[in-house]
Amino acid sequence: MYKLQIIDKDETNPTTMRDAIIENNNNNAPPSPSPSPPPPQALLERLKDYGQESVFALWDELFPEERDLLVNDLEAVDLPRMDRIIRCSLRSQGSWLRLPVAAIEPVPEGSVSTVEERTPEERERWWKMGLKAISDAKLAVLLLSGGQGTRLGSSDPKGCFNIGLPSGKSLFQLQAERILCVQRLAAQAANEGSGGSVSIHWYIMTSPFTDEATRRFFESHKYFGLEAEQVTFFQQGTIPCVSKDGRFIMETRSKLAKAPDGNGGVYTALKYSKLLEDMASRGIKYVDCYGVDNALVRVADPTFLGYFIDKGVAAAAKVVRKAYPQEKVGVFVRRGKGGPLTVVEYSELDQSLASAINQQSGRLRFCWSNVCLHMFTVDFLNQVANGLENDSIYHLAEKKIPSIHGHTMGLKLEQFIFDAFPYAPSTALFEVLREEEFAPVKNANGSNFDTPDSAKLLVLRLHSRWVVAAGGFLTHSVPLYATGVEVSPLCSYAGENLEAICRGRTFHAPCEITF
Template structure:
């Protein structure tokens, strides 16, 4: 991966020559004063020479004009009244009930053709640690307790392998090795080394090492509610990843958008790591995207209940663009509002971080989002020299791109087929490894029965099921030869 220096970052290393060991470097202190951040040197007199050196380098690594602009714009935007929102027009959504078998088959074939032509890349957002899961490892390393013991990373890698095989078979052009889907994996400084080691120790789960590219999202300082830098220690600024929306600037700074263009990639399938049922490189979704000719698209599920903690797609202003409003930003009266004609929630289309973008659009967004510099503010407990203190993490989200899109289409999927989030430790009320495992086992059990198989079980079937290896089937297809007339004792894994 190429390392790039952010625009405006200081190149002045003169202050590292040791002449400032007694006093802070004057030029750097003046710069901090210009942006009201001189408190970063408040404990200078208590630091050792090494700590002073570390602090100066830490401050010099910050692009202070950019950070100041982000802080000011984000705090001001947060204090403004929210713009009026409208429900998503029905015409913008392809619903499950409206799709015909003919359309699904046509989109599937279109998607496989584009994949076999090398036009699709997969982009994984994997910068988060499994802290809420009780793990210090990257989330993708997590084993949710399936019979196979596979990690989330392995499940996703094997789905890519399956789609490659299906695409090769669809063109009658030899083995699965003739089709390759490039996998771009965004890590963070907190997960990068562990992620790379995990892939290497598992031999890339059967993928070719050169078809996987790792790159890091950026970090941004944590600030107090009045915009002051929070110090993690007396000589280190508290920082956090810049949100999954940091993917756009990271793709730009690492020159991976150019890399995609060189490879002939036209479409990018983007998703979050913590979904055990994600259909990576879904040919049907890709075919739909190509057929609609849009710049961006998202899979959506119907909101389960008004207060469900998911963002929803809305139209911003009269006839404005589609965008996402987080559950915490949606007024409770709007969250509960009912469409009198359909009897459904007016704001019902949940964002589940399953997106498709054209490469042309990603290039546009990589420039536009950074220019606007408005970040979401997340109030969190921040590790600091005063213990854990309440402060603000500044984040951009993947869905911040949608207002830039000249055209966006929404594609409804069933949550029991494609959405099994893994966010909280077992024992929590929702989105746990246990709940995700059951969703996988129940779906795969339905696949087996539909393919003519039978199940037996020693515990209630609602609490167990069977796991179908992604190497056998991507979405329930081609299982008859394996399952018809056979009986499987749950829980178990079905593989070749």
């Protein structure tokens, strides 16, 4: 049905009947009967070469403005690249693995630094090595922040979310203050004063849906105490959605249906935005990469960095032990006899393997869960960006896609951050404890797991243990298991240096402990 407006000659800035008709045509209204010139011949021929000429099916029904929008949208698509991606991904069914059971092996024990095996001397040595590299400006931090908080009931970027801590700090603020704390620790270790001379560059990947809001959030909060010059925002790409036979899906009569290319799109985005060159020009050698939705993430962890440098590997990951066989997490495996380490999603791991027990250790044979806490060399990131582009294999997700025919079943094409690992000549895994470093924020309160409330409690309980270990005391008006105290990242990164603040003092939970 057309929406018509009676226009009075004295009205200013009216919505014209033509505007109303165009708006409704973009929402599947009856087509315009006006004649039209043919589509641009060169573009049509290119589309025919790749079997995508159906995008012009409604060309004769479009208004001139719509034709311009459609042509501009199509001209922006790298058709040879898209055709290669579609063909390679459909042929591989969108999976890196799809390997028979016999081709998947457990991670070799020597590839993992377990919590119980690490000595205090090793931890101290790695901590100092990491701080030294940070003070020498060799580390950058890379944040994957392309997602909105839709499942949390928010249209804002996830990093803007306040999980309900006593301080009311957002995830972005918690992470920024951990960077500030590490800078101070690195400066002190290098005898360089208060920390002003040590700077960790923070690269933040947004998406077209979160970029503007993320930038505004940082600007309005004055970058949470960081210098604006040490924060670089860049966008991940989008990629056309396709039907099961590889045809482009039209979202409207003049626009392709597109979706973000997954958190693994970071590699391509870094390459085409020339940020890998930017890192090299800054003298950066190592990159700490993580996802935004972890309230306990230890950003720029000196111990993990020192371990990574000590091992001399191209890639490393923090891992936690799988809680139970059916837990919906990806796990690290070895791909074939003596092959590289990579990640198998829980849906791709045979149930017999998921439940298999290592008779010597008593734990699951495939127990090392990927929690998106990675360390890479800059040289390796260059290698991955080129390798992924050459191989052009994307994971396929069957979804309902908004289209001119309503929501229709189609395919979104994505790459994942862990797609890098098959390219690594050497990978090391570093076990961490869930209760210390992994508090995911994925689902709204009221869900069974990974909610703001569950993450908040993990933070409060960990920080309460820090306070007690530093000689402090807690009182509380509700059961202690349901509350606790929050230690500002500006006071302590991982529980260190709290004695002067906490010893002999009593804190009433819930509260924030700060300077």
